[in-house]
Amino acid sequence: MTGTPPPFARVTAHDAGAAPSGPVSLPEETPVAVVYNGSTQAVMMATPADIADFARGFTITEGFAEAPEIGEVEIVDQPNGIEARIWLPETRRAALDARRRAQVGPVGCGLCGIDSLAQAAREVRAVPASSLVLAPSEVAAALDGLRALQPLHDETRAVHAAGFYRPGHGIVLAREDVGRHNALDKLAGAMAAAGIDPGAGAVVLTSRLSLEMVQKTAMIGAPVLLSVSQPTAHAVRLAEAAGIALVTHNRHGTRLYTHPNRIGSAHVL
Template sequence: MSTADLSLPLAPSDEPLATGHSSYRVTRAGRHAPCYAEPDEIAQEIAVALEYNGISHATLLATPTDLEDLALGFSFTEGIIRSARDLYDLEIAETAKGFIIQATIASACVSELKLRRRSLAGRTGCGLCGIESLDEVRRTLQPLPAPTLAYDATAIAQAAQQLRARQPLHLLTGATHAAGWSSSAGDVLYVREDVGRHNALDKLIGHLLRTSVDTTGGIAIISSRASFEMVQKAAAAGMSVLVAVSAATTYAVNMASELNVMLAGFARDDSFTVYSHPEYLNTEEVSLE
């Protein structure tokens, strides 16, 4: 087989984009193994442009599934709209270069849109592309009220374990992140996947907004590291607990402390690390110092 046969879609026109993956022919190789070719599933990463009332605002690189949830969640967590009611209509058009989401929002939100307007080429690993000044990095958010219930460590560990089992696109391609919403008992109810960790969380938040799910008493779980923007999105959506599979950054920890979000990381097996507000846990902390 020639090199021209490698990494080409097998039949891209036969598979709808909504699946989130495409079949490619790849070559397996190894130090002590013979090379061989076989089909493989690759996660789709496609440009998605967002327009509000005819104003071009942002272009994201995303997996083209649950785009309605992505548009609603992004609009809300970016502060463009104040609630799902401010989003009047969505039209999604597929083009040769990607997707265009045309949103109609309340006229009262257009001024906020212009304040936060950014013409960006959003990368899957970056949530700040196109930001023009340091003042735009952080939104002004009010601290969340303290939760009325205590969270059980077993429930948090269980939710993290369930998230790993409910990522079909990741299991197929190995290239996507996930964001899940769990009850306080640790039962994962909703999961959204995307090649971008920010997009996955926006999709989840968009779904919760669209279906009017109360976010004051559950647990948000993400398959990625916990950056400040993930904390900011969770706080904007009223989520008091954010649990990450990987580590947290200093900015994320500081923001979670200020916004009254219990931030946890390294949620693997039966343990996790709490970076802020451990008092939300239904357990007594024992100092090892």
């Protein structure tokens, strides 16, 4: 792969009513096509970094294939963007045809390209049984740890992050992207490539806990989802059904919205 743009660019900014204040860093966003068996399935705007992780994770969290079915991801630079090419077993053709998403998805959209209300509200399988229990102090440590592993955010102040926290190890993986769903997909792909057991820890986000973030976490198989931001009501209902503890930690304290057995002494809503 050659010619892939860097994840950020330096531009000149002006203070209001003043001379240019100097260069600032802004995140790049590039069209990334996920191509299965020679056909484009989705085109999303993403930060041009960790694209193989993104394609692998997108495949898993959208339910197109399981991690062991995903082979090598070929990254090919094109004049107008990047292609991530994956070959999947023919047994997956029906899933691909049912969720054909060959259109550009805006950066902030996690459900772009679906063509029915049923797909938007898709149910997800329950996460596998896990003995994981986190103390409230570990919730705070996980979010603090993720904040320390966001170099692109430190440079631009304009991207989201997703990380995986393991008790006793801290944040073992972190990925960033201008799109919050893309960051989570990149994390999912990196976890699959590294062979990390999703039942052994928690997914940690810098973004709000919306329906599609719970859907993707369920497909990853993680029993705990942490964020500084509040969940939506629909996200709470889906997390309850999927067996995921939905937890927030911010200036209001640590709050647990589902599955109180996962966090000790949390304030349950």
